[in-house]
Amino acid sequence: MSRLSPGDPNSYSRPDQVLVTGIHLEWDVDFTCKVVTGSVLLTVERKGEDAPHLILDTRELTIKSVKVEETGQVLTYTLGDHHPNFGSPLTVTLPSDIKKQCKIQIEYKTSPGCSALQWLSPEQTAGKKHPYVFSQCQAIHCRSLLPCQDTPSVKMPYTAEVTAPSDLVVLMSALRDGQSEGASKTTFRFRQPVPMPSYLIALAVGALESRRVGPRSLVWSEKEYVEKAEFEFAQTEEMLVAAESLCGPYVWGQYDLLILPPSFPYGGMENPCLTFVTPTLLAGDRSLADVVAHEISHSWTGNLVTNSHWEHFWLNEGFTMFVERKIASRLHGEPTRHFSALGGWKDLAECIRTRGENDPLTNLVPDLTGVDPDDAFSTVPYEKGHTLLWHLETLVGGPSDFEPFLRAYLDKFKYQSITSETFRSFLLEYFNGRVSGLADIDWKAWWNTPGMPPIKPQFDDSLAVECRELCKRWVEWNTDTDCPFFAKDLASLSSNQVREWLAQLLEEEPLSVAKLEKMEELYSMSKRQNAEIKFRWLRLGLRAHWTECVDDALKFITEQGRMKFVRPIYRDLYQWEDMRAKAVATYNTHKDSMMRVAAYVVAKDLHLRE
Ligand code: BES
Numbered sequence: 001m002s003r004l005s006p007g008d009p010n011s012y013s014r015p016d017q018v019l020v021t022g023i024h025l026e027w028d029v030d031f032t033c034k035v036v037t038g039s040v041l042l043t044v045e046r047k048g049e050d051a052p053h054l055i056l057d058t059r060e061l062t063i064k065s066v067k068v069e070e071t072g073q074v075l076t077y078t079l080g081d082h083h084p085n086f087g088s089p090l091t092v093t094l095p096s097d098i099k100k101q102c103k104i105q106i107e108y109k110t111s112p113g114c115s116a117l118q119w120l121s122p123e124q125t126a127g128k129k130h131p132y133v134f135s136q137c138q139a140i141h142c143r144s145l146l147p148c149q150d151t152p153s154v155k156m157p158y159t160a161e162v163t164a165p166s167d168l169v170v171l172m173s174a175l176r177d178g179q180s181e182g183a184s185k186t187t188f189r190f191r192q193p194v195p196m197p198s199y200l201i202a203l204a205v206g207a208l209e210s211r212r213v214g215p216r217s218l219v220w221s222e223k224e225y226v227e228k229a230e231f232e233f234a235q236t237e238e239m240l241v242a243a244e245s246l247c248g249p250y251v252w253g254q255y256d257l258l259i260l261p262p263s264f265p266y267g268g269m270e271n272p273c274l275t276f277v278t279p280t281l282l283a284g285d286r287s288l289a290d291v292v293a294h295e296i297s298h299s300w301t302g303n304l305v306t307n308s309h310w311e312h313f314w315l316n317e318g319f320t321m322f323v324e325r326k327i328a329s330r331l332h333g334e335p336t337r338h339f340s341a342l343g344g345w346k347d348l349a350e351c352i353r354t355r356g357e358n359d360p361l362t363n364l365v366p367d368l369t370g371v372d373p374d375d376a377f378s379t380v381p382y383e384k385g386h387t388l389l390w391h392l393e394t395l396v397g398g399p400s401d402f403e404p405f406l407r408a409y410l411d412k413f414k415y416q417s418i419t420s421e422t423f424r425s426f427l428l429e430y431f432n433g434r435v436s437g438l439a440d441i442d443w444k445a446w447w448n449t450p451g452m453p454p455i456k457p458q459f460d461d462s463l464a465v466e467c468r469e470l471c472k473r474w475v476e477w478n479t480d481t482d483c484p485f486f487a488k489d490l491a492s493l494s495s496n497q498v499r500e501w502l503a504q505l506l507e508e509e510p511l512s513v514a515k516l517e518k519m520e521e522l523y524s525m526s527k528r529q530n531a532e533i534k535f536r537w538l539r540l541g542l543r544a545h546w547t548e549c550v551d552d553a554l555k556f557i558t559e560q561g562r563m564k565f566v567r568p569i570y571r572d573l574y575q576w577e578d579m580r581a582k583a584v585a586t587y588n589t590h591k592d593s594m595m596r597v598a599a600y601v602v603a604k605d606l607h608l609r610e
């Protein structure tokens with residue numbers, strides 16, 4: 001397969017010929033048919049005299065009509081062949097006498113199988129009374145929600161009017177701009193004045209309530225979660241302030257959080273003005289709020305300075321990990337930043353072990369020709385990208401030199417979409433021969449070589465020492481001798497240290513069931529509600545072929561749909577031959593209530609699909 005277009009391997013669009021500069025959406029949300037019907041009004045600009053075609057990405061959309069808004073002139077269009085991952089190009093022929101700038105209106109509807117949307121029946125929600133729908137467009141699912149130039153190289157402002165049953169609330173990744181109530185339906189208006197890429201368009205409709213947690217922040221969720229959320233995310237404003245001190249003013253106005261139903265497939269998603277998060281962050285002790293710091297960071301790295309296509313995804317995620325950990329440092333001290341980076345290095349090592357150190361998708365800048373970004377998704381852009389930035393920070397002389405550079409980079413490229421090369425040129429230009437080490441960086445080793453990064457930074461491991469000692473003692477304990485452990489062993493560890501201790505145990509040979517039973521007896525591990533701890537504890541059990549934890553594991557992967565947790569557990573069950581059939585049966589029973597992207601990748605993990 002070849003690249004779909006010169007500018008983006010995963011998009012058919014040709015913004016170099018005709019560019020979309022604005023979007024207005026008019027939608028009706030139909031819970032009965034599980035479709036969104038309506039229209040999109042695209043402001044387009046011809047880039048060349050002889051550019052007669054507007055090419056848009058679509059996926060399983062039904063197109064009803066294409067018109068010039070001003071004159072009502074009906075335009076001819078063709079829908080190209082359907083590709084299972086990339087969809088089909090919609091090619092609209094523009095009349096030769098059309099102005100350089102014009103508005104094209106497309107009437108259409110989505111299909112019930114729309115990969116961007118998850119429709120929940122009332123029984124699948126916390127309140128059980130009302131239906132719910134939410135979207136996840138990153139990386140290339142926006143095309144299943146609207147015809148658009150579905151490439152992050154194109155940025156535009158958008159407005160929307162969304163109609164839904166009156167007992168529901170509609171939210172989008174935009175500022176709320178009022179609502180009009182009809183007999184049984186309400187229309188909600190939205191406005192996103194900051195130009196942004198299509199993958200940040202987002203929608204949620206449900207029985208939602210809100211609580212204020214800061215001067216520019218509300219938390220939204222079904223009422224069952226709202227109080228817990230208010231407590232969990234109370235530090236939002238503090239994080240925003242820390243991020244602004246590092247990155248510059250927050251330009252998006254509002255920063256709200258929406259706690260989604262458990263099937264939300266990610267930890268968080270940086271939808272502008274309204275971050276989406278999984279309810280698995282509601283640990284009750286604010287210990288998982290780093291995900292919020294991460295999504296806040298995307299307000300600059302990703303949402304202002306954007307990767308121009310998904311091969312440069314590390315520009316979004318590696319930078320965001322870096323800023324996230326800077327915020328952690330400002331809030332909790334520099335050792336916390338090092339502790340988190342060390343944990344990230346370990347996650348990276350595990351990821352590369354699982355994928356294989358020669359897998360070309362472990363390149364920091366992989367070739368995505370013919371590759372669905374959902375298949376390429378991994379820890380690599382996050383942690384290898386973060387390691388590169390950490391290394392650069394050390395090389396240029398530390399935070400006092402690197403942080404001003406970061407600020408200058410964000411200021412220079414805000415509202416733009418860039419490639420890795422743009423970043424490199426700016427770095428070299430900024431330090432302009434003042435830092436000798438920069439000339440010696442082996443960019444090929446960092447960007448275009450699979451496996452672990454060429455250099456491991458020196459992380460301060462003071463917060464990991466206790467975890468490591470306890471891990472070592474458990475590994476070395478001979479169960480024929482007296483048990484040297486006590487219930488209070490974990491008392492002095494923070495929940496992130498307990499998580500780290502489990503992560504270290506997971507790097508060792510599988511523990512014996514006898515040891516795990518002892519841990520359970522002393523530490524009541526299976527009663528812990530923190531999802532990161534639960535996840536690692538269950539994996540330890542599965543690795544040890546501990547039959548008693550299987551039901552808990554199956555419960556965990558069917559009660560919530562966060563892929564970071566669901567995929568490794570399914571893979572562990574698959575590895576354990578006695579449990580393979582059970583894993584497949586569980587998947588088959590639950591796949592229809594999973595979000596489509598999650599069902600798609602788990603099918604691959606279970607070798608049910610190529
Ligand atoms: N933007 C990502 C989520 C994403 C990436 C969705 C690619 C679809 C395609 C988000 O910012 C993210 O990285 N979430 C992480 C949070 C973590 C690294 C703190 C997650 O979901 O676990």
Ligand code: ZN
Nearest residue numbers: 294298317320
């Ligand atoms: Zn991210």
